[in-house]
Amino acid sequence: MPPGVRPTDRPVLAVLVPGLPQLLRGRIASGGFALLLWIFFVVVVVVRWDRVSGAIAAGFDHQVALATLILGMALVWGWSLRDALRTEPEPRVGRSQWTLATRAFRKNRVAVLGLMAVTLFYLTALLTPFLAPFDPTQQGSLVAERMLPPSGEHLMGTDQFARDVLSRVLYGARVSLSIGFVAAGIAITIGTLLGAISGFVGGKVDDMIMRFVDMVISFPRLVLLITIIALFEPSIFLIITVLGLTQWPQSTRIVRGEVLSLREREFVQAGKALGYSAPRMILRHVIPNTLAPVIVAATLGIGDTIVLEAGLSFLGLGIQPPTPSWGTMVADGRADLLGGWWMSTFPGLAIVFVVLSFNLAGDGLRDALDPRLRSG
Amino acid sequence: MPLLSVRDLRTYFSTDAGLARAVDGVSFDIDRGETLGIVGESGCGKTVTSLSVMGLIPDPPGRILPGSSIRLRDRELLALPEKEMRRVRGDQIAMIFQEPMTSLNPVYTVGNQIQEALRLHRNLGKAEARRIGIGLLREVGIPEPERRFGEFPHQLSGGMRQRIMIAMALSCEPDLLIADEPTTALDVTIQAQILELLADIRGHREMAVLLITHDLGVVAEVCDRVVVMYAGQVVESGTVHEIFHRPRHPYTEGLLASLPDLARDRGRMHPIEGTVPSAVNWPSGCRFRARCPHAWHQCGAPPPLLDVADQPGRASRCWLEEEPSRRRPVGGEATHEGNADSR
Numbered sequence: 130m131p132p133g134v135r136p137t138d139r140p141v142l143a144v145l146v147p148g149l150p151q152l153l154r155g156r157i158a159s160g161g162f163a164l165l166l167w168i169f170f171v172v173v174v175v176v177r178w179d180r181v182s183g184a185i186a187a188g189f190d191h192q193v194a195l196a197t198l199i200l201g202m203a204l205v206w207g208w209s210l211r212d213a214l215r216t217e218p219e220p221r222v223g224r225s226q227w228t229l230a231t232r233a234f235r236k237n238r239v240a241v242l243g244l245m246a247v248t249l250f251y252l253t254a255l256l257t258p259f260l261a262p263f264d265p266t267q268q269g270s271l272v273a274e275r276m277l278p279p280s281g282e283h284l285m286g287t288d289q290f291a292r293d294v295l296s297r298v299l300y301g302a303r304v305s306l307s308i309g310f311v312a313a314g315i316a317i318t319i320g321t322l323l324g325a326i327s328g329f330v331g332g333k334v335d336d337m338i339m340r341f342v343d344m345v346i347s348f349p350r351l352v353l354l355i356t357i358i359a360l361f362e363p364s365i366f367l368i369i370t371v372l373g374l375t376q377w378p379q380s381t382r383i384v385r386g387e388v389l390s391l392r393e394r395e396f397v398q399a400g401k402a403l404g405y406s407a408p409r410m411i412l413r414h415v416i417p418n419t420l421a422p423v424i425v426a427a428t429l430g431i432g433d434t435i436v437l438e439a440g441l442s443f444l445g446l447g448i449q450p451p452t453p454s455w456g457t458m459v460a461d462g463r464a465d466l467l468g469g470w471w472m473s474t475f476p477g478l479a480i481v482f483v484v485l486s487f488n489l490a491g492d493g494l495r496d497a498l499d500p501r502l503r504s505g
Numbered sequence: 506m507p508l509l510s511v512r513d514l515r516t517y518f519s520t521d522a523g524l525a526r527a528v529d530g531v532s533f534d535i536d537r538g539e540t541l542g543i544v545g546e547s548g549c550g551k552t553v554t555s556l557s558v559m560g561l562i563p564d565p566p567g568r569i570l571p572g573s574s575i576r577l578r579d580r581e582l583l584a585l586p587e588k589e590m591r592r593v594r595g596d597q598i599a600m601i602f603q604e605p606m607t608s609l610n611p612v613y614t615v616g617n618q619i620q621e622a623l624r625l626h627r628n629l630g631k632a633e634a635r636r637i638g639i640g641l642l643r644e645v646g647i648p649e650p651e652r653r654f655g656e657f658p659h660q661l662s663g664g665m666r667q668r669i670m671i672a673m674a675l676s677c678e679p680d681l682l683i684a685d686e687p688t689t690a691l692d693v694t695i696q697a698q699i700l701e702l703l704a705d706i707r708g709h710r711e712m713a714v715l716l717i718t719h720d721l722g723v724v725a726e727v728c729d730r731v732v733v734m735y736a737g738q739v740v741e742s743g744t745v746h747e748i749f750h751r752p753r754h755p756y757t758e759g760l761l762a763s764l765p766d767l768a769r770d771r772g773r774m775h776p777i778e779g780t781v782p783s784a785v786n787w788p789s790g791c792r793f794r795a796r797c798p799h800a801w802h803q804c805g806a807p808p809p810l811l812d813v814a815d816q817p818g819r820a821s822r823c824w825l826e827e828e829p830s831r832r833r834p835v836g837g838e839a840t841h842e843g844n845a846d847s848r
Contacts, residue, residue: 332565395608401561402602403622403673404595413621417612 147209158235159212162245163205169252170202177259190258197255230421233497240493246486254302263293265300266451276469286471288461297453298475304454305483308369309435315373316434317380317427324384325411325419329392339385342378350375351440358446368447372434380426387419421498425491432487439480455480507534508713509558509577509681515570516550516557518784525784527553529737532810535681540707540714542728542745544721544760548781550737551717555683558582558715559600560590577681596626599674603686605667609658615642615669616654619676626677641672646702664695668702675706682707685717700727721764725749733757736782736792739810743819753813753821755797791824799825799832 142150147167151160174181184195234240253260262284269275269291277287285294327338357371391397392415400410441447442456450457455476462472516528528550535541543551556562558575560582575582577597582590594600602608610618619638623629629637635654642650645668658666667687674682684703688696704727707714716728724731724745731748733741733756741754752758759777779796782788788795790805797804803824811826813819825832 395602395604396610398561399600399602399608399670399673400610402559402594402600404591404593404626406591414610418610 143209143213144206147205150213151209158238158241163209166201166205166249166252167209169249170198170205173198173256173259180259184258187258194256194258197252198259201252230497234493237493237496239489240496243486243489243491243493246482247490250302250483250486251306253299254306257299257303261293261296261299263296265292265296265453268292276465276472278469279471285475286469288458288469288472289465294458294471294475297458298455298479301453301455301458301476302479302483304365304448304452305435305438305480308365308372308438309431309487312369312372312376312434312438313427313430315369316376316430317423319373320377320380320426321384321416321419321423323377324381325388325416327381328385328388329407329411329415331392335385338381342381345375346378348375351437354437354441355444355446358441363446363449365448365452368438368441372437376430376434380423380430383422383426384416384419387422388415391415391418422495425495425498428487428491428494432484432491435480435487436484506578508537508539509535509575509715511554511558512574512576514554514557514573514575516553516562516573517568517570519566519568520785522783523785526737526787527784528557529787531734531737531739533732533739533742535713535715537680538707538711538713539730540704540716540728542716542718542724542731543734544718544724544731545734546719546781548784549734550784551719551734552685554734555600555685555715555717558683559594559598560585560587561594595622595679596677597679598681598683599677599679600683600685601667601670601674601687603689605663605670605690608670609666611658614655614657615661619654619669619673622673622676638672638676641675642669644675644706645669645672646698647672662695663691664699667691667695667699671699671702671706675710678710679712681713681715683715683717686719687716688723689718689720696723697726703727721749721760733760736787737784738792738822739820740793740822741820743813743816747816747819751816753819753826754793754823755799755825756793759796791822801831803828 142153146164148160148163148165152164154160180187180191181195181198184191234244269287271291274287274291276289276291277283279286283293283295285298288294288297323338323342327335353375354371358367361367397410397414400414405414438447439454439456439459442454443460445457445460447456448454458476459473459480462469462474462476466473511534512532514528514531515526518525518527531550531554533541533543543554545551553562553567557569557573562569569583573583577593580593582593585593609615613621616635616638619641620631620634623634623637624631627634639650639654642653647653647665647668653661653665658669661669671687682703687703688699691699700723703714703716706712714727716723718724728745730744731742732739733748733754735756741748741752741757743753748757749761752761756777762775763777765774777796782792782795789807791797791800791808794800794804806824808822808824810820810822811824813821813826814829
């Protein structure tokens with residue numbers, strides 16, 4: 130019997146330990162992940178009860194973390210309960226191409242792992258105020274606590290200023306992940322709109338947009354970034370904007386190519402024949418059909434952006450101290466690499482794992498969303 | 506007054522090879538509730554004619570020449586600004602296309618797309634649009650319309666999708682439905698069903714239909730009148746009965762002769778020799794001259810659309826109308842036999 134078809138005989142278990150009934154029924158991926166998340170949430174609540182209970186009074190960061198925690202637990206719990214109580218197999222009607230893509234994606238274990246890792250990274254970043262053992266900018270005793278190797282108290286050791294590396298890596302995740310997400314979001318939005326307009330309208334508009342794209346692409350991106358940031362005061366806001374505004378041309382090209390082939394499909398002609406306006410055609414009919422490659426580009430783009438931000442921070446042009454950032458941490462630890470390998474290694478590993486997860490998930494999405502690569 | 510009146514329509518395209526005169530002086534009328542068929546080979550300008558009526562000629566490279574006129578009732582469509590033309594499309598003229606497989610947007614359900622058309626043109630609420638949409642699906646003969654309403658296009662067969670396209674076209678109760686090769690991509694059995702459906706709908710909605718096709722069988726089945734096009738021009742027009750039983754233009758004769766008649770020929774084909782000339786470079790004089798079995802020196806001058814003697818409402822673009830004595834019984838058959846034997 131295929132997994133997930135029979136209703137679970139242990140709905141009580143689903144209430145107490147979400148994910149476990151599914152796991153017991155052989156659904157390693159979904160059940161295991163739900164269980165993992167549930168345990169993670171419960172441990173956070175139990176171990177950090179003092180912080181969780183005082184979150185509302187402790188400022189915005191803590192409130193966001195609390196909201197994430199509640200929402201996350203509710204989602205996992207709700208999913209597990211609904212899944213366990215379901216008596217019928219997945220409905221067969223109304224299967225869109227998204228349902229088909231989801232199925233194809235699930236078969237790709239590595240990609241599923243990547244997506245799970247990405248989810249975990251974002252959860253960790255949002256829950257950081259509860260998780261971090263120390264204040265990331267708090268300096269300990271420069272005599273007694275400087276450059277301590279990893280130990281029970283400081284899992285990743287301390288840096289030259291006697292700050293806890295683990296806490297700094299956790300807080301750095303917030304910076305890196307949010308920059309990656311927002312900058313890639315800006316880039317994708319601009320890129321999709323311009324690409325769709327360019328491909329759909331064609332003619333002079335197309336020429337103008339594409340020449341502009343060529344122009345932006347022909348600048349070496351890092352040099353452009355360094356120049357812009359050198360001209361202004363570096364801040365998170367500036368870095369996000371600049372990263373976003375230099376990354377859109379790739380997605381413009383992808384979307385334009387996609388739209389050029391869509392434009393010849395008869396439903397576009399049929400839409401025009403029904404009297405739909407150009408903006409309606411572009412926004413409602415053309416862009417949703419280009420979303421598959423856009424999502425892939427976005428996922429891979431987030432990884433790129435995180436690397437680029439780390440590179441800028443490494444050069445001292447990114448996030449300014451004392452705000453922790455992975456790139457800055459790697460750069461700071463470099464001088465003392467032999468005396469304290471842990472200072473650069475852990476943030477470096479964090480970069481590698483996050484970017485790897487994004488790329489794995491992105492590759493999996495591409496395989497799942499591209500019907501030419503999909504079999505059956 | 507006819508519902509739609511096309512006069513001297515000229516639609517040209519600039520291409521790399523030169524100016525393609527795809528539609529070159531086409532005139533015809535459609536009356537309220539009438540079905541007019543436009544027939545001709547590929548490349549004769551049928552589709553460009555229909556797109557010109559819809560105002561969907563891409564410009565550039567296409568261009569409708571000044572002096573052309575397309576009037577719907579008393580409105581000159583070619584003079585309408587794009588915004589008003591958009592309201593005409595879908596509202597008063599609707600169109601269905603050849604390829605039902607790609608005519609629906611794959612990312613939305615069928616119902617979603619019908620609702621969109623209804624809500625845009627008739628200002629309906631969502632529930633109301635759903636109710637009317639399901640009614641339309643029932644009208645075009647879709648079984649279990651409530652269930653189909655929530656399905657995606659890829660879950661439906663080609664014939665089913667063409668029915669849905671027709672439902673969408675009907676959603677705004679157009680006065681004129683343009684059907685561009687509506688059955689070409691379908692199985693023969695489904696073709697017959699779709700044609701029957703079109704005839705039904707036209708009957709009880711009093712909607713005019715402009716049917717574009719290369720399939721004479723389709724024309725014979727559903728049309729009232731026929732316009733035969735060749736090389737961007739109308740070469741003959743008349744009622745279905747007249748065209749099929751007493752064709753006047755040698756091209757029409759050739760088309761009819763090329764229909765395989767299993768009872769008579771045991772599957773032997775009688776094609777019209779040669780190919781349609783290029784729209785970039787129409788031949789001077791009569792454009793059918795090179796393929797015409799009757800051609801003589803007079804054909805070096807372009808023939809006008811001549812009225813057919815003692816058959817009111819019929820016209821043929823052939824000098825034979827002025828010199829009926831030159832018309833001989835179609836010798837095509839004998840020649841074809843000869844060719845076949847010598848091979």
